[in-house]
Amino acid sequence: MRKHFPERTIQRLLLYYRYLNFMLQQGTKMISSRGLADLLEIMDSQVRKDLSYFGKLGKRGAGYDILELRNKIAEILGIKSKKNICIVGMGNLGSALSAYKGFEELGFNISLVFDVSEQKVGHKIKGQICSNYSDLLKLIKENSIKIAILTVPANSAQETALALEKSGIKAILNFTPVKLTLSKAVKIRNVDLALELKTLSFFTED
Amino acid sequence: MRKHFPERTIQRLLLYYRYLNFMLQQGTKMISSRGLADLLEIMDSQVRKDLSYFGKLGKRGAGYDILELRNKIAEILGIKSKKNICIVGMGNLGSALSAYKGFEELGFNISLVFDVSEQKVGHKIKGQICSNYSDLLKLIKENSIKIAILTVPANSAQETALALEKSGIKAILNFTPVKLTLSKAVKIRNVDLALELKTLSFFTED
DNA sequence: ACTATAATGTGAAATAATTCACATATATGA
DNA sequence: TCATATATGTGAATTATTTCACATTATAGT
Numbered sequence: 001m002r003k004h005f006p007e008r009t010i011q012r013l014l015l016y017y018r019y020l021n022f023m024l025q026q027g028t029k030m031i032s033s034r035g036l037a038d039l040l041e042i043m044d045s046q047v048r049k050d051l052s053y054f055g056k057l058g059k060r061g062a063g064y065d066i067l068e069l070r071n072k073i074a075e076i077l078g079i080k081s082k083k084n085i086c087i088v089g090m091g092n093l094g095s096a097l098s099a100y101k102g103f104e105e106l107g108f109n110i111s112l113v114f115d116v117s118e119q120k121v122g123h124k125i126k127g128q129i130c131s132n133y134s135d136l137l138k139l140i141k142e143n144s145i146k147i148a149i150l151t152v153p154a155n156s157a158q159e160t161a162l163a164l165e166k167s168g169i170k171a172i173l174n175f176t177p178v179k180l181t182l183s184k185a186v187k188i189r190n191v192d193l194a195l196e197l198k199t200l201s202f203f204t205e206d
Numbered sequence: 207m208r209k210h211f212p213e214r215t216i217q218r219l220l221l222y223y224r225y226l227n228f229m230l231q232q233g234t235k236m237i238s239s240r241g242l243a244d245l246l247e248i249m250d251s252q253v254r255k256d257l258s259y260f261g262k263l264g265k266r267g268a269g270y271d272i273l274e275l276r277n278k279i280a281e282i283l284g285i286k287s288k289k290n291i292c293i294v295g296m297g298n299l300g301s302a303l304s305a306y307k308g309f310e311e312l313g314f315n316i317s318l319v320f321d322v323s324e325q326k327v328g329h330k331i332k333g334q335i336c337s338n339y340s341d342l343l344k345l346i347k348e349n350s351i352k353i354a355i356l357t358v359p360a361n362s363a364q365e366t367a368l369a370l371e372k373s374g375i376k377a378i379l380n381f382t383p384v385k386l387t388l389s390k391a392v393k394i395r396n397v398d399l400a401l402e403l404k405t406l407s408f409f410t411e412d
Numbered sequence: 413a414c415t416a417t418a419a420t421g422t423g424a425a426a427t428a429a430t431t432c433a434c435a436t437a438t439a440t441g442a
Numbered sequence: 443t444c445a446t447a448t449a450t451g452t453g454a455a456t457t458a459t460t461t462c463a464c465a466t467t468a469t470a471g472t
Contacts, residue, residue, distance in 0.1 A: 006459060010408050014401050018383065032419060040385060044419090045461055052421055060420040061468030077408060085403075092332065096302035102383060102400035108407075126298065147407055171410040173403050177224065177308060179246060189406040193397070194308035195220050197291075197379050200395040201314075201353055202216050202283060204377040212429060238449060250449090251431055258451055266450045267438030 005053040012050050013073050014106070015040055020070040032063035079107045084145050088136070088160055089152035090115035090125050093175055097149060099126035108147075112139055140167040147171045154178050161188075211259040218256050219279050220312070221246055226276040238269035285313045290351050294342070294366055295358035296321035296331050299381055303355060305332035314353075318345055346373040353377045360384050367394075 019039055023031060033047040051057045051064070054076055058064040074080055085108050087094050097103075098113050115121060116133040123130055131139055140148075148169045152160045157176040164172060164186075171187040174180055177195075180188050225245055229237060239257075243250040257263045257270075260282055264270040280286055291314050293300050303309075304319050321327060322339040329336055337345055346354075354375045358366050363382040370378060370392075377393040380386055383401075386394050 007405065007409070008459080011401055011405055014404055015385075034419080043461060045463095046459095048419090048421065049460075056421070058420050059468070060466065061418055061470095063419065077404060083407060092302035092305045096298035097399070099298045100399060102398075103403060106400050106404045108400075108403060146410070146412070147403075149403070171406050173406050179221075187406060187410045189402060191397070191399070191402050192308075193303070193306060194312050194314075195217055196395060196397050197309060197314060197353075197355070198220055198283060198312045199213065199217055200377050200379050200393060201289060203213070204352070204393045206352070214429080240449080249431060251433095252429095254449090254451065255430075262451070264450050265438070266436065267440095267448055269449065 005050075009050045009053060010077070012040070012042070012046070013077060016047070016050075017070060017073045017077065017079070020066050020073070023066050024070060028066055030063045031066050031069075033058070035063070077106075082107050082109050083147060084109050084111040084143060085147040085149060086110070086112035086114065086140060086143075086145050087149045087151060088114045088133070088164065089150065090117075090120050090130055091151060091153070094149075094151035095125045097151065097175075098128050111143060112145065114139075136163055137167040140164070140169060145169065147173070149173045149175070150180075151175045161186075211256075215256045215259060216283070218246070218248070218252070219283060222253070222256075223276060223279045223283065223285070226272050226279070229272050230276060234272055236269045237272050237275075239264070241269070283312075288313050288315050289353060290315050290317040290349060291353040291355060292316070292318035292320065292346060292351050293355045293357060294320045294339070294370065295356065296323075296326050296336055297357060297359070300355070300357035301331045303357065303381075304334050317349060318351065342369055343373040346370070346375060351375065353379070355379045355381065356386075357381045367392075 016036055019036060020031070033044040037044040037047045054072065057069055057072055085103070087098050087110060090098070090113055094113070094115070098110055103110065110128065112131055113125065113128045114131050114133045114136055120130045121132045146169060148164050148171070150157065150160060150164070150172050154176050157174070157178040158180060161172060161174075161180045161182055165182050169186065172180065172189070174188055174190045175193070177192055182188065222242055225242060226237070239250040239253040243253045254264075260278065263275055263278055291309070293304050293316060296304070296319055300319070300321070304316055309316065316334065318337055319331065319334045320337050320339045320342055326336045327338045352375060354370050354377070356363060356366060356370070356378050360382050363380070363384040364386060367378060367380075367386045367388055371388050375392065378386065378395070380394055380396045381399070383398055388394065
């Protein structure tokens with residue numbers, strides 16, 4: 001079923017998911033594509049197109065059953081099954097992310113965090129005991145972790161990424177401003193905070 | 207000159223900028239579109255198209271003069287002129303961002319940080335003295351700050367955004383998972399960390 | 413039961429972004 | 443100076459994504 005639809009569709013599905021959950025708590029039962037679209041300030045046809053990639057999920061004349069749709073999206077996105085992840089680099093950003101609640105809600109569990117610093121290794125950082133970077137290979141393999149968040153300093157990013165690949169990691173969320181070069185078997189996604197701020201600022205009138 | 211080119215073009219310009227700076231330090235003088243493209247794993251035609259939006263910046267048969275191109279991109283992106291920004295919400299993420307080096311390199315200066323907590327206000331967090339949220343309007347106006355990073359808890363995001371708008375903020379980098387509703391005069395850009403991780407994970411083979 | 417209204421699902425059209433392909437210009441070496 | 447190789451800049455083609463438009467189906471009110 002994969003890759004006949006835009007990546008953006010998946011991201012919007014996630015946004016729908018959040019709103020549907022919220023509406024469930026409110027006790028609402030049905031929602032139209034227009035209703036969802038208005039909340040997100042997008043076109044209703046976009047909502048329908050997105051959902052149509054995954055079947056006929058609505059009911060003509062009535063809309064979408066919120067509970068059903070929420071569950072279907074959870075299924076599509078694989079939110080039911082918890083996935084263990086690790087964070088490598090417990091600097092400011094790394095430790096902030098280790099405490100970030102948003103990951104858990106989408107089915108992620110931070111099961112390991114690493115750093116090289118002697119001051120951190122063995123100690124709790126935001127409730128997580130920090131493992132030694134020298135045990136990276138061993139621990140990631142033992143725990144069969146496939147997803148890593150990379151928050152090390154730029155100058156050790158590539159080297160750390162290689163170690164992650166070797167340890168069996170299949171996906172890296174890269175917060176460093178470095179273009180990582182790994183085999184195609186490893187999916188990389190870059191989150192470039194400075195770039196986001198600059199993009200915003202560029203398209204803003206002074 | 208604005209908005210005849212894709213937003214992605216601006217983002218790539220920024221990546222080019224980083225590489226050009228690096229190459230300058232190495233002492234290289236010229237680079238071809240192919241050279242740049244290979245570094246970023248994109249098409250060389252993409253590089254040429256991106257640059258062509260801003261003039262004839264290269265020399266046929268020779269390529270691009272690295273110093274000239276770097277300066278031209280800095281000019282396009284407005285990197286020379288420092289811009290003051292503020293961060294609202296000094297939780298884990300906010301304080302990590304207040305210490306983040308990447309912003310400075312692109313011409314941003316974090317001149318104010320805010321929180322509501324009595325324990326934080328008046329104290330230094332990562333080198334920044336935290337201002338009281340109740341002084342938000344006054345301080346942002348006084349300092350003519352136009353850009354804000356929003357890292358407050360989800361349940362106060364919308365309300366804080368409204369306060370920011372009132373204080374004259376024209377652009378918000380929103381790290382909360384909340385769809386902010388403001389007048390069109392305020393540019394909003396969302397950074398949704400959980401969504402990034404989920405997108406990555408979705409397109410990864412288990 | 414009938415009519416008016418609401419809403420989906422989906423090809424087709426429109427829009428946007430990327431990549432191709434090549435005419436044109438420059439550089440280099442013999 | 444000429445031939446060959448290199449590399450830009452750009453209109454055209456391609457590919458991707460969004461939006462339109464409408465046939466179809468369901469609902470609600472009378």
